[in-house]
Each structure stands twice: as structure tokens, then as C-alpha cells.
Amino acid sequence: MRDNIRIALVGDVGKSTLVTALIKETFVANVQAVVPEVTIPPEVTPENVTTHIVDTSSKSEDHEVLETELRKANVVCIVYAVDDRDSFRQTHEYWLPLLRRQGISVPVILVGNKVDTRDDEAGGPATVLEDEVVPIMNEYREIEICVECSAKALLNVSELFYFAQKAVIHPTRPLYDSRDHVMKPKCAEALTRIFRLCDADGDGVLNDAELNAFQRSCFNTPLQQRELEGVKELVQASCPDGITAGGLNVGGYLYLHLLFIQRGRVETTWMVLRRFGYGDDLGLREDYLRPALDVPPDCCVELSLAGYAFLTEIFKRYDADGDSALCPAELDHIFSLSPGLPWKHGHFPDSTVTNAAGHVTLEGWLAQWSMSTLLDHKTTLAYLAYFGFPGDTRDGLCVVARHGSSTTTINTNSSSGLRRRKRDKQLRNVFLCYVVGAAGSGKSSLIRAFAKKPFTAEYTPTMRSTTTVNSVDVKGSEKYLVMQEFGPYDTSVLQSRRQLENCDLLVMVYDSGDAGSFSYLANLRSNYALDSIPVIFVATKSDLDYVEQRSDPPPDVYCRELKVNAPIYVSARDGQMASVFQRMAAITRSPHSATPALLLARPHAWSTAKLVGVTALVGVGLASTFVAYQALRYWWTNAIHARSSASASAGAYYTVPKRSEL
Known part of the structure; x- marks a missing residue:
């Protein structure tokens, strides 16, 4: 909400008198033609905002100054005298067209001054009829309200400026079509989404408990039972279809807000909208979707326990058929609260665990969000907001050290500048693995097997990075591995220091039946600084005839020279995976056990200790x-x-x- 408002007064008569009456709280007969700008501190205004009131001159020589002030204004008050038809005619023949010509789109308030003269001559010029104002308001939608006041009688003077503040802070125009007397579509859409967020059991009705939770969330006070009954009776009387035996449905909920707006209590609707993150344009605010979260360079972001609990609740709420899986229709229902799926290139749900029918299980749902948070925590923050996370969405995340609480540089490879993995076991829960290998080496089959997808013999070249995620049990502790596959010609990730620092494990895959497959990996290691990253070698297609690799040294000797484990032979076709994913998870917990730079930096075999x-x-x-x-x-x-x-x-x-x- 804004904390500063600028009100500009225009018109031919009565502007200066109104400003003076507001400040001095008395009528001053003779005032200067244009009074200086007045600033009202926030503590003396109902809306608690600093308010600047600017009087203007309508003289032709001051036209340039007038235009400048109009462009700076947040709301314009057009003042006329109710006993002067010419001044009233100027409102729609000169002032309103002037604002449109200048491209000024701010709320406008029509101010009829000198209402104290209305009884002087019954039937005289002071009797400006309401039906003359209504057509003008219908033509110029920017008019928020018409206020009649009297500087002389101090009638509605302070109310005038309060309405001006409200017109800026709680504008009616985005919510209500004054010509057709209906709620505008964007307002109805926003309130319908809020209704769905408050419908905790997803039955399409707000029961008493849900209404009270909504009341506390927006206004910090619960409703008494008699007040709840009064709300239902009000809806029942004027909108019978809006109430059911279970409570208030979405039609009744929208009807209540329409009543608030029509009765001048538009601030009530705005309080609800703003509580759920909506801005003046009825779009979700950027600061609500992506609040600032400080993530140091050596840290990463994961879901907190509160985040996992909330996403589990969302899963259960929208699992309409209770089969412990989300079908496409149920997923569409969830993401209708948002702009849509956030994983446009992630091949979701193929990227995570599904059941035999291809529907996302709870395990896969949580794994997908674990991956999303690690790779792009801002997206997770936004979707926690879309799904209605209670309170600060940042409470759904936690910042954890990426490689331990302390880091040092590696002297054996100072040119890389990569950070040394701490020898202590990692306390993180989500780890990023880069999967690289030559064309046809079996990378895609490996990560498909990781996500429990069926093997397919059809070969499809990897043209774009793909990612899968799943959980792995390591000594009773559940960890998530994010497997990101790169094509054989996509080596940009290996050239990026920042991306390499994000990698927790390098999975180097070769085809045990292709004699030239391992040499591709050896060339990668010779061309890029990879020794500071934990590594595991995986030989795929072990179900086929073994072919000796044309590499010098051969794979087992090569691994021995790096002081890492020999390649693990697997077959995705036969499902013989040799616990390779558990081994990967074990490495991410103790990265020093597979980091060549650390292993090679150990003292020589005939060190002093050994000699002793x-x-x-x-x-x-x-x-x-x-x-x-x-x-x-x-x-x-x-x-x-x-x-x-x-x-x-x-x-x-x-x-x-x-x-x-x-």
C-alpha cells in the first residue's frame, strides 16, 4: 500500500476556501486566490498516509503549471458551486475532457461546494439535480464519487479529503462497473481464487470454521455465532443460491463483496485482496510472489519442514478420488490457482515418480518441488504464494550450506578456484548431479531408470538438458538426487565456474559395449577442470557383450590413478542397477570419498607416518x-x-x- 498521496484541486470556484476550512477548521471569507501546498502528516489521517493537497490556478497564464501538477497528482478533485450552473457545466465540458486529452488516468472526485445555499431559493439554480450528475459519471468512468460539501458550514470538508485518500488507496474503479452495477471480471476472478484458498476441505463451500479462519486471517478478529448467522441470513434474503446447508458458496461470497462495494465499504474488499497479495491492478504483487531471500554464494535453498508439510496438504486436498496420485485433471485443478505449470521444459510428470497410470504420486510431487527449489527457489516461493501458503512464504524454505560450514581453496588446482568439499558428512537433503557422456552412452536410460520409468529401446539423441528427481534412502535417511543430463555437445556447463560449484556429483557414463565411449570421458577430464568435483563412473549396457575400451589407460586403471572407485556396471534393460543410486547418494553425503583433488592430495604411500x-x-x-x-x-x-x-x-x-x- 502506498504511503504518500497527492491531491490536486481544480475548478473555477471554492478550491482555496475548502483547503483553508480544512486547515483552520473554520470558515475564512477572504482567502488568497491560490493557497500554498499543504502537507498533512500520516498520524492525523484515517488511512495513515502522508497527504499533499495542491491548490491550482485556472488562469490561462498558469496552464503549464496546472498540467505539471495534474501529472504529479494521484487524485483530482473538480470543484464547482452548486449555486452556479456555469461552474457545474465546466466539469464535463472542460475539466474532464482536459484530463483525457492530457492522458491523465487517475481517480476523479466531483465536489459540489456551497451546499449551504441550496435552501436559499427553492427551485433556483442551487438545485443541481442528482440525475444531472449520474449521466456524467456514466460517461466518465474515472469519476469515483460525487461529494457535496460546504466550506462555510464546515459540512463534509474533512470527509471530502478522506474520500480523496480512499479513491487512491481503495479505488472503486478496478472492482466495480458503475454503469452496469456489477463486479468487474478481474475482481470476481481474484475473489474466486481467494474463496478456493480458504475452502480448506475443497468441498466448494465455506463452513463456519472456514469463514472464521478467513475472518481472522484478513481482519484479525473471529465472528461470533450470531454474526455468522447474520451473514448467512443476509445472503439468503437477497441471493438464495449463494447459501447451502453446508455454508456459503462462491456465489454468496461474491455477493457479499458486491454489497460492500455498493454500500461504500470498498476498503473491506481491498483488505481481503491485499491480504492475499493483490495490487491495485488486481494482479499478484511481485514482492508477494518473490520476497527477498538472502542466499550467500556458498549456500543453496531447500524446502523446510513447513514447506514439505504444506505441499503434502495441497496434494491431499486436490487428490479428489483418494487414490494417492494426481491425475492430469487434478493437476490442472491445482495449477488453476496459478499461471500454470512452472516446469515448461522439464517434461513433467516424466521428470519424477509416477504410478503405473502415469499419475504423480506424493513421493514424486515432493521430489519435483525439492528439485524446483534447489534449481530455482524463486519459482517455489511464487507457487507457495499461488497455493496460499499461510504467513510468510519464506518460512517454507531454508538456506543451507552447500559444501559444509567452512571452505578452503585447493592448492593442487588453484586455477579452477573451486571450493573444497568439507570432509564432514553433508547435512543437506537435496543434491545436484550432472550426468555426462558420449552420444548413445545410455545417459537417458540411466536417469529414466532413476525415476522408475520403463526402459525403451528406441534411441533419441539428447538435444537439450533434461532433469529427473527421486528420493534415495541412505541408512534410514531420505535424500533427493536431482539428475541433470547434458548432451555430448553441450559442454557449456563444464566451462562455467558457477555451474560447476553448484554440482554435488559428476556422473560420467560410458557404453561398456562401445570401444570408444570411455575415451570421450577421459578427454572431458583433460580439457576441463573437474578434479574438484566428486565423481562416479557408470558403465551401461552390461547385459551386452563386453568390449575392451580403446583408452590408455583402461577404465579400471584410470579410476585407480584418480584414486576413485572402479566403474559400476549396470543394465537399464535388465533392471540390474547394482545399487548405483544408493552409491551416488552415499558419495553426496561424504563427498571427500570420491573427490580426485582431495584423494590425490593425500601424502605419498611412503609418507613419514608409514615409514614410522x-x-x-x-x-x-x-x-x-x-x-x-x-x-x-x-x-x-x-x-x-x-x-x-x-x-x-x-x-x-x-x-x-x-x-x-x-
Whole structure:
């Protein structure tokens, strides 16, 4: 809502007197032709806005100044005297056409001054009939209201300026067609959407509890039971079709707002519209759809527990047939609250989990929004607003560290400038995986299998980035992996430092039956700085005959040199996936375990620590040898002594024993 209003007064008589009467709260007979601009502070106005009142001159020499003031004004008051037919005629013969010629489209208020003279001459010129004003208001839709007042009697003077404020803050023109006396289509459309948002059980009726929730949300006060009954009785009397046994339907709800507008309580309708994010043009405001959210460069955005709970509630509310899946009609019903599907190029619902009929399950619904939030949190913010998230939509999201609470640069690859993954396990729930590989390597089949889609033998080249998402259970904890596939000629993502920093896992796919498929991956790694990203190699089509790769070194040796795990062999055709997605999720939780730059930066195998260990083992070995030598020496001495004694007693000749005898 605006906090500053500029009111311009035009006409031939009475303008300065009205302004003076408002300020001095008394009638001043002789005032200057044009009084200076008056500023009224917000605390003394009913609408709590700063108000500037500008008096103007109708002299021809002041015409340029007049046009300038009209262009700056938010509302124009055309003043005439009820006892002067010429001044009244000027309103529609000069002033209103002048505004249109100048292209000025602001609310207009017709002000009939000197109403205190109306009884002076019964039937005289003071009796400007209402039916003379109505045709003018019908012709000029910009006229909000006609106010009669008297500066001399201080009658309706403050009310005049209050109506001028209201005409700007709570304009009638966008809501109501004064010629046909009906609500305008955009207003009816906005209020119908609000009705649907308040219909928590989706039965097309606002029951007492839902009406009270609506009342508290918009006006911070509940309705007493007798007040609720009074509302229903009012609708029942004038719009019987608007009420049912269950409560107020959308027809009755619109009828109530039509009554508010027709009875001059247009601010009530505007309070409702603004509570649900509508601006003066009856479109949802940008600040309501996309409020500012501070996301540091090393952080990303995920759904909060409140966000997941709300989207789960939306799923259940619109699952009309209760089959735990959203069919196309149910999805259309949900997205009718918004401009439509936000995933124009995401091949939704193929991008997420569906049941056998192709309908989106709750698992797939939450996975899709998890992906959307990670890739573009502003879109999720907007759709939380479209779906009627209670309170601040930012509460539906949370900002989390992308690679841990602290980061350092990698000395082994300073040119890349990429951030080092913290060795601690990640606390995030949603991770982004880039899937790359040569043409025909099986990337599409891999990510289709991830989204539990049936295998298709038909080959379709990847011409544009496609994305799938699903949840993976890792040691009892559910994590979401977003698999983003890139075509073999789309290497722009590998050239972008920012996009590489967003990547949590690089999935490098090659065809185990194509001898030249792995060399494509080796060339990618040699051409781009990828060592700072966790990596996993996947060999597809393991159901076919194995073909030795024409790469030097071969895949297993190549992986060993990077100190990462050997390629995982899978077959999407046979459904033999070797728990590859669980392995991916495990890597995203402990990225250091598959990051070449970190693994290669470890100390050499014969590091000081290892040398100490070897020395200790050698020491133990020497000690053991010494003990054995001492035992042998003891045995040898005793043996010689025994033989010598026996020989001496028998007179035998003693010889040194052979080595084989010992």
C-alpha cells in the first residue's frame, strides 16, 4: 500500500476556501486566490498516509503549471458551486475532457461546494439535480464519487479529503462497473481464487470454521455465532443460491463483496485482496510472489519442514478420488490457482515418480518441488504464494550450506578456484548431479531408470538438458538426487565456474559395449577442470557383450590413478542397477570419498607416518629374531655339553653336526 498521496484541486470556484476550512477548521471569507501546498502528516489521517493537497490556478497564464501538477497528482478533485450552473457545466465540458486529452488516468472526485445555499431559493439554480450528475459519471468512468460539501458550514470538508485518500488507496474503479452495477471480471476472478484458498476441505463451500479462519486471517478478529448467522441470513434474503446447508458458496461470497462495494465499504474488499497479495491492478504483487531471500554464494535453498508439510496438504486436498496420485485433471485443478505449470521444459510428470497410470504420486510431487527449489527457489516461493501458503512464504524454505560450514581453496588446482568439499558428512537433503557422456552412452536410460520409468529401446539423441528427481534412502535417511543430463555437445556447463560449484556429483557414463565411449570421458577430464568435483563412473549396457575400451589407460586403471572407485556396471534393460543410486547418494553425503583433488592430495604411500610404521614392524622383527637366536644358542650349548659328556664316558670321538642335523 502506498504511503504518500497527492491531491490536486481544480475548478473555477471554492478550491482555496475548502483547503483553508480544512486547515483552520473554520470558515475564512477572504482567502488568497491560490493557497500554498499543504502537507498533512500520516498520524492525523484515517488511512495513515502522508497527504499533499495542491491548490491550482485556472488562469490561462498558469496552464503549464496546472498540467505539471495534474501529472504529479494521484487524485483530482473538480470543484464547482452548486449555486452556479456555469461552474457545474465546466466539469464535463472542460475539466474532464482536459484530463483525457492530457492522458491523465487517475481517480476523479466531483465536489459540489456551497451546499449551504441550496435552501436559499427553492427551485433556483442551487438545485443541481442528482440525475444531472449520474449521466456524467456514466460517461466518465474515472469519476469515483460525487461529494457535496460546504466550506462555510464546515459540512463534509474533512470527509471530502478522506474520500480523496480512499479513491487512491481503495479505488472503486478496478472492482466495480458503475454503469452496469456489477463486479468487474478481474475482481470476481481474484475473489474466486481467494474463496478456493480458504475452502480448506475443497468441498466448494465455506463452513463456519472456514469463514472464521478467513475472518481472522484478513481482519484479525473471529465472528461470533450470531454474526455468522447474520451473514448467512443476509445472503439468503437477497441471493438464495449463494447459501447451502453446508455454508456459503462462491456465489454468496461474491455477493457479499458486491454489497460492500455498493454500500461504500470498498476498503473491506481491498483488505481481503491485499491480504492475499493483490495490487491495485488486481494482479499478484511481485514482492508477494518473490520476497527477498538472502542466499550467500556458498549456500543453496531447500524446502523446510513447513514447506514439505504444506505441499503434502495441497496434494491431499486436490487428490479428489483418494487414490494417492494426481491425475492430469487434478493437476490442472491445482495449477488453476496459478499461471500454470512452472516446469515448461522439464517434461513433467516424466521428470519424477509416477504410478503405473502415469499419475504423480506424493513421493514424486515432493521430489519435483525439492528439485524446483534447489534449481530455482524463486519459482517455489511464487507457487507457495499461488497455493496460499499461510504467513510468510519464506518460512517454507531454508538456506543451507552447500559444501559444509567452512571452505578452503585447493592448492593442487588453484586455477579452477573451486571450493573444497568439507570432509564432514553433508547435512543437506537435496543434491545436484550432472550426468555426462558420449552420444548413445545410455545417459537417458540411466536417469529414466532413476525415476522408475520403463526402459525403451528406441534411441533419441539428447538435444537439450533434461532433469529427473527421486528420493534415495541412505541408512534410514531420505535424500533427493536431482539428475541433470547434458548432451555430448553441450559442454557449456563444464566451462562455467558457477555451474560447476553448484554440482554435488559428476556422473560420467560410458557404453561398456562401445570401444570408444570411455575415451570421450577421459578427454572431458583433460580439457576441463573437474578434479574438484566428486565423481562416479557408470558403465551401461552390461547385459551386452563386453568390449575392451580403446583408452590408455583402461577404465579400471584410470579410476585407480584418480584414486576413485572402479566403474559400476549396470543394465537399464535388465533392471540390474547394482545399487548405483544408493552409491551416488552415499558419495553426496561424504563427498571427500570420491573427490580426485582431495584423494590425490593425500601424502605419498611412503609418507613419514608409514615409514614410522614400517620401522616399528622392522624393530619387532629384529627383536623376534634375537629372541629366536638366543633360544637356539641355549639349545646348541646344552646339546654340545650333553654329547661331550656322553662321549667322554664312552670314549667316543665328537664331531661338529651338519647343518641338516640342527
